[in-house]
Amino acid sequence: MRGGEKSKVKKLFEIDKYKEFPRWYTEVLMKCDIVDARYPLKGMYVWKPYGYKALRNTLEILRKLLEEKGHEEVYFPMLIPESIFSKEKDFLEGFSGETFIVTGTPSKKLNEILYVRPTSETVIYYMWSIWIKGRKDLPIKIYQCVNVFRYETKATHPLLRVREIAAFLEAHTAHASKEECEKQIKEALEVYKEFFNELLLPYFIVLTPPWDTFSGAEYNYDFITAMPDGKALELGSVINLGQKFAKAFNIRFMDSDGKMKYVWQTCYGVSERVLGAVISIHGDNKGLIFPPKIAPIQVVIVPVARPEDHEIFNYCRKVARHLRQKGVRTHVDEDLEHTPGWKYYYWDMKGVPTRIEIGPRELKTKSVTIARRDVREKITVPLNQAVEKLREVWSKIEFNLREKALEHLKKMTKIVKEDINKAVGFKGLIVVPWCGKENCADEIESTIGKGVLGEIVESPLTLPSKGKCICGSIVRKFALCGVTY
């Protein structure tokens, strides 16, 4: 390892994540080959192979969880005629301003304008009004993973706020009764909790205030976390649609009592934004750190050898074959131009959670040296124990990343018991006692300059048993406040 090169590489990625988060985020996405932001349309990004693999691995976790609970994958058309898009008044009002439209081809105008889905409620529920006839057609539980579009007028950020959501994983369900519908909301919350737990992300769950509820919904829950710059990020939404869409689309079934009844509906969705959170929250000043479960490469093997040490290179390939056979996503860096030291920095930057170093000593003893990405720690183990040890190391990494993420959230959250003025100027999330009234929310918002995101129903941090709302009343409820992306 040549020292000069080492320090040069070190400088290549060395950004203080907390002090310069916007620059850190932009650079990490670009240098680690997640997305390319140079496509000349605002809010639309090119997913590179490395980033796309991470995205697929991430969403695969959720797909499995949904399928275990009986959701089936479907695909509904992207274009929606105005007659269908406009059926539910609140939805139309909430979305029409930010929805792209197709008007025809360069040479031909269509008779009716077509909306490019910003989300798929209308197209799906139109079909359900045809599909659903009787009780035996219920429940329906489906999901799809599709591109959706929103004409965002705010500043766009790759993965976090975009005009083309490349991967919107939206689930939709219909039920025969209000109770089943509420049960489904609980199931969806459990699924998302498990999903975010797998991603090692801590979150608040809030019940969105009525004035911020999804257009066309009865109520919805949001999963919210804090980003390194202190802003709030909505990770996912679980929405109880009640019967609003059922009535707008006339989705009815013949119940066992012979009466025609409207169905009860829910929907819930996440997007590539989740990966944006994983990247931002787990990364450090040296670059990305991928949780092992979603890492495109789980192990990079670096030969500590001169180009002519063929035996070491052969042994590296043998180790790689062994690991791949056991299902470990493995890459051997056989590049001859760079030193091992350079490679360590490079793969650290790319967030590979574990590195295997193989030099003359490992070759001789048929062993491998495993180095962790998240902390400085190396162990040397016999090859036949490598997979087992890797899994142990990954568990430790997961534990550590989860702890660190929770620490981060603690630092980024200020919990107020009474005097809200103490929170003024705090740059992260703020938890305040809140009686639930809209005018108190207004007053809270104008005092701290942050929006009331909802009433906290689940918190990763211990909250006081009670507190004083801005109106003076003693309450046991707390609001989460923050500036959103």
Add this chain to the structure above:
Amino acid sequence: MRGGEKSKVKKLFEIDKYKEFPRWYTEVLMKCDIVDARYPLKGMYVWKPYGYKALRNTLEILRKLLEEKGHEEVYFPMLIPESIFSKEKDFLEGFSGETFIVTGTPSKKLNEILYVRPTSETVIYYMWSIWIKGRKDLPIKIYQCVNVFRYETKATHPLLRVREIAAFLEAHTAHASKEECEKQIKEALEVYKEFFNELLLPYFIVLTPPWDTFSGAEYNYDFITAMPDGKALELGSVINLGQKFAKAFNIRFMDSDGKMKYVWQTCYGVSERVLGAVISIHGDNKGLIFPPKIAPIQVVIVPVARPEDHEIFNYCRKVARHLRQKGVRTHVDEDLEHTPGWKYYYWDMKGVPTRIEIGPRELKTKSVTIARRDVREKITVPLNQAVEKLREVWSKIEFNLREKALEHLKKMTKIVKEDINKAVGFKGLIVVPWCGKENCADEIESTIGKGVLGEIVESPLTLPSKGKCICGSIVRKFALCGVTY
């Protein structure tokens, strides 16, 4: 099993595939839950869970083949600014008439119209002009599986000719030399051959005549098969783009001799149309027959029991668990309303390749009875041999479907040696000697009323060593002619 019900079900799906193909196709898609054609936009269809699983399984085979050859998955934006879409003149001319455009939102007009991708050459190659600098950046081999749109003015057919292609699996490559580019074309042909072989589909490979070549290409190969109505179906295309796009987009690299050179490019793609071919070619008068590799359900277990025979139902569930553990996609039909006979017909219609029947005898002897979908044949084997036997049975089904498909193609193809007039009125594909000249192609087309699809470079049927072109010259080349979807 009640006889009356049995015959009622039989009538539910009993259509002569060859005599009434359009009706057979429409009904099979609908009744077997592949797609729903009732969405009110022409050429846009709703994929139901069963159909979507088959589609995913189908494309998964190709993904794996591509990844084995070093292709990596990416995602490029769907919307393309006019300035990028219009760079390559031939491409623009070929596609602009059938491309949808986005003009803004209902309340705001964009400054520049955006094209909705009909295919992704332009957006990908625009980025490549930024990415590619030196020889070490080459080759690039990527693929994406995305929705694309074409404003088809012809009649649309689900899966076969649509306005929204729900799953366009397009690969794109760039190379440093013409030779590497041609090598890539060969690799792509091999990948597709293996893919269609896995789907048990016989195909011709033709070199498309210049006047029908992909807009912006040097030349392209098409894989073509015959549908039950005798029409030709293009299964996939492998395209040598040469340097046309490289020049239009200025995609250059510094070669080892220090000179800036344009890259050489290929692209190749397939879509859900492939599944349309699988469904049409392998199905029979009773409904679908899925090749085991892509069947959403590979084994359906039917309890031959009364509702109170709990032991049999329990044993069925045990068998299912056993099969699932071994990776077999299994469904137990526990429905109590229908007789086993009804279920046999139902799952036959849905194309499940193997059924397991379990009654008192199987329970007692801890065995299972395996029935084939494609032919009337049943075997009873001990449970611990079930998986092994299933795999044997699937091999036989695959062999049989492949043979039958080839037989079908033979019947649907007329090979002419000299007198083309003998082929007039034949409703399938026609193979005719062809010298390669455009005016001969014109004459052939006007004589037989079918288009010349290209010069055959690979045929699943034995062709004569030579023949006489319509101009009288003796040739060793043959054209494939047909009416396309």
